[in-house]
Amino acid sequence: MGRGTVSAPAATARALLASTTGWIVWAVAFSVLYGVQGLSCAYRWNTIGVAGTSLAQVLLCAIWLAFIAVLGWLCWRLGGAALVPGMTRLLRFVALVSAIGGLVATVWTGIPVVFTSVCL
Amino acid sequence: MSGGRVTALGLHKQLDPLFRTPSGWGRLAATNHTDIGKRFLVTSFVFFLIGGVLAMLIRAQLATPHSGFAGPAAYNQFFTMHGTVMMFLFAIPALEGLAIYMMPKMLGARDMAFPRLGAYAYWCYLSGGSILIVAMLLGLAPDTGWFMYTPLSSQPYSPGINADVWLIGVTFVEVSSIAGAVEIAVSILKLRAPGMSLSRMPLLAWYLLVAVFMILIGFPPLVLGSVMLEIERAFGWAFFDPARGGDSILWQHLFWLFGHPEVYIIFLPAAGILSTLIPVLCRTTIVGYGWVVAAAISLGFLSFGLWVHHMFTTGIPHMGLAFFSAASTLVAVPTAIQIFAWLATMVQGRPQLRLPMLYILGFFAIFVLGGLSGVMVAVVPFNWQVHDTHFIVAHLHYVLVGGFVFPLLAGLYYWLPLVSGRRRLFRLGEVAFWLNFIGFNLTFFQMHLTGLLGMPRRVYTYPAEMGWTGLNLVSSIGGFLSAIGFALVLVDVVLQFLSGEKARRNPWNAGTLEWAGPKPPPSYNFASLPLVTGRDPLQADPDLAVRLARGEGALGRRRGERRETIGVDMVSGAAEQVVLLPGPTFLPLFAALPTGAFFLGILLKQYLLSLAGVAVALVLFLVWAWNNGQRQDEGAQDAGAGLVLPPHPEVREAPGHWGSLFTLTADASLFGSLLFGYAYLWTIAPGWPPPALLEPNSANLALGLLGVIGGWAAMRRATLAMSAGRTASVSGTLLAAAAGQIFGGVMLALVPLWLAPPPSGHAYASVTALLAAYGAFHCAVAAIMALFCWARVKRGFVSPARTLDLRVTLHWQAWAAFAGSLALLVIHGAPWVAGP
Numbered sequence: 001m002g003r004g005t006v007s008a009p010a011a012t013a014r015a016l017l018a019s020t021t022g023w024i025v026w027a028v029a030f031s032v033l034y035g036v037q038g039l040s041c042a043y044r045w046n047t048i049g050v051a052g053t054s055l056a057q058v059l060l061c062a063i064w065l066a067f068i069a070v071l072g073w074l075c076w077r078l079g080g081a082a083l084v085p086g087m088t089r090l091l092r093f094v095a096l097v098s099a100i101g102g103l104v105a106t107v108w109t110g111i112p113v114v115f116t117s118v119c120l
Numbered sequence: 121m122s123g124g125r126v127t128a129l130g131l132h133k134q135l136d137p138l139f140r141t142p143s144g145w146g147r148l149a150a151t152n153h154t155d156i157g158k159r160f161l162v163t164s165f166v167f168f169l170i171g172g173v174l175a176m177l178i179r180a181q182l183a184t185p186h187s188g189f190a191g192p193a194a195y196n197q198f199f200t201m202h203g204t205v206m207m208f209l210f211a212i213p214a215l216e217g218l219a220i221y222m223m224p225k226m227l228g229a230r231d232m233a234f235p236r237l238g239a240y241a242y243w244c245y246l247s248g249g250s251i252l253i254v255a256m257l258l259g260l261a262p263d264t265g266w267f268m269y270t271p272l273s274s275q276p277y278s279p280g281i282n283a284d285v286w287l288i289g290v291t292f293v294e295v296s297s298i299a300g301a302v303e304i305a306v307s308i309l310k311l312r313a314p315g316m317s318l319s320r321m322p323l324l325a326w327y328l329l330v331a332v333f334m335i336l337i338g339f340p341p342l343v344l345g346s347v348m349l350e351i352e353r354a355f356g357w358a359f360f361d362p363a364r365g366g367d368s369i370l371w372q373h374l375f376w377l378f379g380h381p382e383v384y385i386i387f388l389p390a391a392g393i394l395s396t397l398i399p400v401l402c403r404t405t406i407v408g409y410g411w412v413v414a415a416a417i418s419l420g421f422l423s424f425g426l427w428v429h430h431m432f433t434t435g436i437p438h439m440g441l442a443f444f445s446a447a448s449t450l451v452a453v454p455t456a457i458q459i460f461a462w463l464a465t466m467v468q469g470r471p472q473l474r475l476p477m478l479y480i481l482g483f484f485a486i487f488v489l490g491g492l493s494g495v496m497v498a499v500v501p502f503n504w505q506v507h508d509t510h511f512i513v514a515h516l517h518y519v520l521v522g523g524f525v526f527p528l529l530a531g532l533y534y535w536l537p538l539v540s541g542r543r544r545l546f547r548l549g550e551v552a553f554w555l556n557f558i559g560f561n562l563t564f565f566q567m568h569l570t571g572l573l574g575m576p577r578r579v580y581t582y583p584a585e586m587g588w589t590g591l592n593l594v595s596s597i598g599g600f601l602s603a604i605g606f607a608l609v610l611v612d613v614v615l616q617f618l619s620g621e622k623a624r625r626n627p628w629n630a631g632t633l634e635w636a637g638p639k640p641p642p643s644y645n646f647a648s649l650p651l652v653t654g655r656d657p658l659q660a661d662p663d664l665a666v667r668l669a670r671g672e673g674a675l676g677r678r679r680g681e682r683r684e685t686i687g688v689d690m691v692s693g694a695a696e697q698v699v700l701l702p703g704p705t706f707l708p709l710f711a712a713l714p715t716g717a718f719f720l721g722i723l724l725k726q727y728l729l730s731l732a733g734v735a736v737a738l739v740l741f742l743v744w745a746w747n748n749g750q751r752q753d754e755g756a757q758d759a760g761a762g763l764v765l766p767p768h769p770e771v772r773e774a775p776g777h778w779g780s781l782f783t784l785t786a787d788a789s790l791f792g793s794l795l796f797g798y799a800y801l802w803t804i805a806p807g808w809p810p811p812a813l814l815e816p817n818s819a820n821l822a823l824g825l826l827g828v829i830g831g832w833a834a835m836r837r838a839t840l841a842m843s844a845g846r847t848a849s850v851s852g853t854l855l856a857a858a859a860g861q862i863f864g865g866v867m868l869a870l871v872p873l874w875l876a877p878p879p880s881g882h883a884y885a886s887v888t889a890l891l892a893a894y895g896a897f898h899c900a901v902a903a904i905m906a907l908f909c910w911a912r913v914k915r916g917f918v919s920p921a922r923t924l925d926l927r928v929t930l931h932w933q934a935w936a937a938f939a940g941s942l943a944l945l946v947i948h949g950a951p952w953v954a955g956p
Binding site (some may be wrong): 012013015016019020023024026027030033034035037038039041042055060086087088089090091093094098099101104105108109110111112113115116117118119120 | 190318319409410411413414417418421422424425437438439440443446447450454669689690691790799803804881
């Protein structure tokens, strides 16, 4: 039997939270896109023309790209170092999968903002 | 730890009286996780049998066209209760029962973090379930489908008590589920053997952790929806009534925000069972531990992005459909990662075709088919074709029976020697497996075909010329084969308990800690707690069980009447505290009774009974909380095995700290759902803008904000002062915190009483009143907690070293301030924004 060690209360909750950051960002992105799509239809932003398309589509594309950029940055950061102190090897791995998964999910679930009609 | 050497038997005689449940009436006071876990499991299996009988009634009715077996009214109750019983009274309680029974044993602890909360959760579950079953026996069961869609379930179209039974019974059970989820989450994160880092944690614990966090986020939207629908039905408010600015689709959103994650909440613990059993039965270790953990977490998140795929035919714009269709296809990826990890483990190892493995192979066959039909229904055009047909019935049963029931039966046979201390004598289990496997596929595979031929769900009969007769008859025969299979499983289990031979200590040569003690397990689980250095402690140290029994681990001595286990750092698993556990008490039962009175009062429209229930429950909860803690600082003490640890009241990250935060997580989910409902109605529902808006009242807004924020600031000041040893001003500041919240709560209560239009007139007024009520309720809770702290300070339960009471109350004060402020700003701001 090994010997136990007594820990100083560390910022373990932050390490746990950080390991799921990618998915949290995806969840926010998904909710914001769905919410803005609903608002666009409620306030008829799809009928306001901007740059050859509608204000709604421009807004949704901008939000989508912004979240992709955030997740891309997160993947790049996690490729090099732990996001917060106290992350173990497993949590770093989970964080990296979470960031890459969040990025892929944001690209995949957000693609409809480019190709589909907003309010039909 | 001081004291002379004690033999294993001597230590058993010391610890057993301390932890075991009293006999006779004392059984009702049980808080021990072994007893509570078993009660959850046995009760959930009883409900499973009831749900199974209902399924047989459904199949008897549909076996032939124009059947006279049951009329439409009875049939509606059959299928509604079948779904309700299986989802709410069997699946979730079974997984929580598994967690409550197994986690301390597997993680190396003596009990759960909050034994009384577990007992309370059980009594609430039993009571809520009993309401539903008694109503069914009286012919008053819910009859509008397990999803209770409005307007069918609204008062004009379901005027009896049936829909109320569902809303009350299910909400009662959900209170239990959320309470259980808090307890399980804290126990997994904080109550592990020293050295058991997250990287060394058994995969079942990872899966259960993800599942219970999903319960904390996913169940509150349905609690909110049920509260809204019950208020609408009882008092004529207008959340879901389109004629008064409501929207029946809002119910579907709230229901499926819960309902789709629910599927994964059920699947994930089953996947945890598979990840535990497959390596053991294949005599190897799991392939891709990190990938499996990451996949389980990914599934937990993604499953919240799928709910609208149940609503593809409700007229949602194409872009919205595409969002959810894409997310629904994506969820196959983490599921596939797990399946490949299990297959790779089987390839790497030397599989043994024992009974649990038969059920695992059955799982692969059935669940993969269910997953593939899931990808099919994720595609919008196909979904439109098969929506509300028997194809969907086939798909959901392939997923749920394959993904939950078969793994659960594998787990049952794997862990039964642990529970009973005996092994099987006969081979009834193998016969039962084949009956179950063949019977299941005969029942449900045909439904893909009847569904594609156009047979709708929830019809009580069909004409012979539709061409569905033969397929339905085969389905019914298969259903009855399955029923015989499940009956044989029951007989097999009973025979094992009654006549099985004594099992070996570790019959599967497993590496996890639940096998490290006598069988059946003693009341205290471990005579001393192990210090863990790897993922499979029993394989790393074959003599571990004997040495633990001799008291060579941590806490290997009895210290007075203290029931102790060790609390660890959540990530590293380093020991940080000795957690003091409560013993048997009737308080959970006594608190569940007035909780039940509250719900029954609402069901029977006896609102005085409900109010009395709330008052009595409040007093009992205060007594419950009062019994916690200690009046002296003890400081760090020898805990054995070289550990010197303080008791949990003197530690910052005590279990109660996290229990409070996780409860608030569920609370925040409910509040978020309410804000979503408010925004949804405002932007999407017909009949807006409302005929009358609230007159913005800057005095109400300013005074309300002053009260709630001032209360929180005072509470923070009191907590900081106590921590710094400036104790003189603490009592007065606590009273100021209570006063601030009372003031803020009164301002919020004035909104529906004085400022807003009557809530029954329009959905705007209804949702405004509900928002104000939410804020006022939390102000009241925060004020009561501040007054409670004031009394605790006076009685010496709080000191600069023991600030847990204050810090927990600070959480609730902060939430009351945040939610109360946001409610006030939305209530007063929205009419201003929308005004002329």
